[in-house]
Amino acid sequence: MEILEENYQHSADRLDKPSQYLIKRAIRRQDFDDLQKALTSKTIYVGNLSNFTTEEQLFELFSKCGNIDRIIMGLDRNKLTPCGFCFVIYKEEGGSLNAIKYLKATVLDGQSLEIDLDPGFREGRQFGRGLYGGQAAHEGSVNAPRGGYRGNFRGNPRGGFRGRGGPNFRGRGFFRGRGNFRGRGGYSGSSGFQGGDYPPEGPMH
């Protein structure tokens, strides 16, 4: 799979690629079709919405990335009320790639949005697959912290990398440990980020 290989064409990672969730799922199933489809998809999955967020609010935000064809609200399959996710379908592929690059972690109605490329919407996926009709991932994580600030980009506590003098890995005052080559840099830190209610198990088939 080409997209899984590092090619050193850029000075930083590209954000317009499928999430680790989709990649891992593809590897686990040894089925890369969806991943391939997701890369050229006009559809994105948007999660961690407030249950009160409306289509029009989503339109206002997501239309900044491209012309929208349609928005499909994720519904609780029993109550038929919004349950925290939606699909945004753009008229062109560029829209979905822009959305994933620019709008991840944007706050809408006090919620920091989760966005992923999506292999494409199919009828039925708008319904939550959780035990109680809502989104499975939501129901499964009642204890996970929600709605708070989750958009820190390196999994650092707030104030992270520019704490200037603190134990952060770039910027001021940080001494990079030396030893063997592998140990250098210290940039594999994955602490701090709370897994919350994502990946979007509900709408995935």
Add this chain to the structure above:
Amino acid sequence: MEQDRKRQREDDDGYGDEHVRPEFDSKRARDDPTNELISNVCKDIRRIGETANLHNQVDDMSYISNPIVVEFEKIDRLRSAVLSILHAIVVEQPQKISSLAALVIICNAKNFLVPKYVIEFFHTKLQEYVAIKSGTDNFNHIKNILKFLCSLSPIIEEGALFNLLSQFINLSIELGSDAPLGRAIHYNTLMAVPYLLSWDESQAEDVEKLVSAAGGFAHGDASDFSLYSHFNNKNNGVEVPYRPRAIVELVYPALLEAQKTGFASIRDLFINYKELVDPVVNDALQANKISNELVKHKLPQVSVNTETLSSYNPSSESLSIDSLWFKGPRLTFELYSHTTKDFPTLPEISSYAGLFFRDICTDLITNLSFNKGEASIQLSILDLYFNRSLFCPPGSSVDTLVAINNDNISRENVPPLSTWKVEDVAVESLLSLIFLTPTPPNLEIYYHSVLISCCKESPEAIAPVFGRAIRFLYSHVESLDFETRIKFMDWMTIQISNFDFSWKWDEWVSDSQALSASRFHPKKNFIRNLITKELKLSNKKKIKESFVTMDPETGDVVELDEFFKYLDLCLFDNDTKHIINYDTDIYGGDDAAKEIIAKSIYEKKETFTVTTSPQTEMFFVFGNDQLPYHHVCDKFHKFLLSNSKSKREFAEMIEELKSDITSDTINKSKFIINLVLQTYCSIGSRSIYSTISILTRDLVKLKWLTGNTLSEEDYVGNSEDYKFPELSLQNEHEQTAELQNYVVDAVFRIWIYRPQFIFLILEYLVDVKLLDFEVFVGRCFDLEHNLVVDRIDCFEALARLLAASSKAHDLARITVVTSKIIENLGQVLDKLEVSDDAIVPIDNYTAETAAKNDLQWLYYDYLDLFKWVARKYGTSTETETLVDLVKNSSLKADLTSLSAQRLQ
């Protein structure tokens, strides 16, 4: 519980941290030591220069150079990865160029073959870009490669860089300032030349010679940039904060200025790597078994074909900096230099330092658009890559700067300390890209999200910087160009929506109160539309709660009720009266009907609160069972609700409705179009896409009903073998336009409290060719309401439609809009009773003259709208003919000059 188990497994996989660099690659990489080495080396190169302590930084460089010099020749993949990553950093993160050069210089001492490869590789790239073999941002990349090669001057043979740079300077002179590429190469080369001084001053003489050679570039005499400028003085009616300048005009004088002091100001920009790296280099040379001498490398010139160059036009690719030279004059945007009086918080834009940082930030922001997080990190640590005394400590407040400045004046600080704020440099660069005319290289939302990321990381340091920008722009909103004003609104809305909508609204209370009688005063218009935009991202309750301030004496939270009136989004003033009149008219002006309508609307309005949903606010007159013909309306409602009906059934239904309505006073077409359209909207009222999906289902039927001529295309893919009969109305143009206007009226009426819905639906109807674009534009520019100026939703819908038609090369729509604008300008002049040889003044606002004052502002807003269309899409010959017919000499001169300014 299956779900839970599955979830658990996902978590155990380590999933959940997508913001961390994916571990997956390195896990795989561990299987192969070579991959792991490549991955680690590249990671380290990517992070070069990010360490605060310079000694550690140079130690790190020396350490990183070890695997490179050992394996560079042996492992092909490592070599190509390193070269590739160097190129990526040079063009995407030019702030790291000096640090990368230091690394290469260290490598040179350990194994001179590494720089040999590097220099050859970059020379090949240079050659490829000049020959326009690939890429869309060739000449901007060339600029950055030249900067890098100049930084490598200590290890390049003497004279080689001079020859190469001279070649580009001569090329720019040959192309001349009339050619966009000539201007681009002139600016690019002169921005790169000073990098010869980044290592030491030994090349100062060469720099002087190059600068003097660049003096041969003849500058054009264009000085009127009113088509592209962000602020305009409205015929001296308002003050502008500064006069915009083209950056291409600034670079040569800036270098001449620097030359006066022996380029000291330029040398001081760079970190003095020489003093830190020289010991490392000397040690390495002594330990070098092959050569103890510093090896210098060849750098040949490039071969240039001027003919190929003249065909280069990156305009079609919007995402490149090169294309900016082809689209507009690249004007300066200045903000923070006008926010503090006594001392600068950032380098003066006309100095080399000012251009230098603006250039680096523009490149870095534009080229890192694939990773907004990285872009915001790099901007916030920008000061680390340059001389450490250039900026004041990050996060310093303006008060601290005032104190520093005072100490500088009283000579307590010797030498004086800097008052430049790195945050100001970063934020001003981002804002200058947002406001770039005619079109920024990236989508505006990208810049917004970088600004938000910066603010989320260190709100205490960044929020006040934003506050100063907002205050500055708001205080000059009278002179701010219309489109720029909307872009300012866009940024401010999304910015504060990410931070709980908190803003110091109390600062604007007095303006809002003073302008209570005004509609089109820019400040009033700004506040009203800003709140409209906030509401679109949130809800009335939340926004209402954000209008608070703290009582300074008691510390209590006080509501700012001045702003509550802006929560009412009703399309027209005096909504109740409007609805009653409109609905009564539908029912033929019947007094009994009027009473019933009035009673029900008053009753309904009493129940409205801030939490009332759009659906509840909808006042669907045809659902009122006390009104005449309720059974007819009900019949149609049921007809639509039942499963999809055939075209024949629909046509029969319409005929039936017509025959049911027997009253002579009722305009049947108007009644039926309102009934049909409003019933669709009411059934689909759950959301925009419900409405659109039900309209899409019956599109052909509705096209027929609204007087459109149906083509074969409309019947394609239809199993039903039925053709609609001629609509039983005279199908002349006038008649159709009337029917089309009924459509607009019906949508205006049903969603009167939600302009967002109105314009999304109308935009859709224009898009699917049910509604004529001309009719739509006629309503947007209707001089009674001036919706295009008054309502942000209207402007946005029009802007999207124009962008789409320009993309489809349908320029007729652009002419429709420009013609309408010219017509309106003429009519506003008539209303103002301005004589043909006079200009429109802007009088001081008083409540008594508010109406006249509104017209004056409106005049300039329409003029700005003309600029907006002209600079984005150009003007057609039809428009120019209309301009010739303009009677007022000042307006005619303005329009002619604006049309002529656009770069073709």
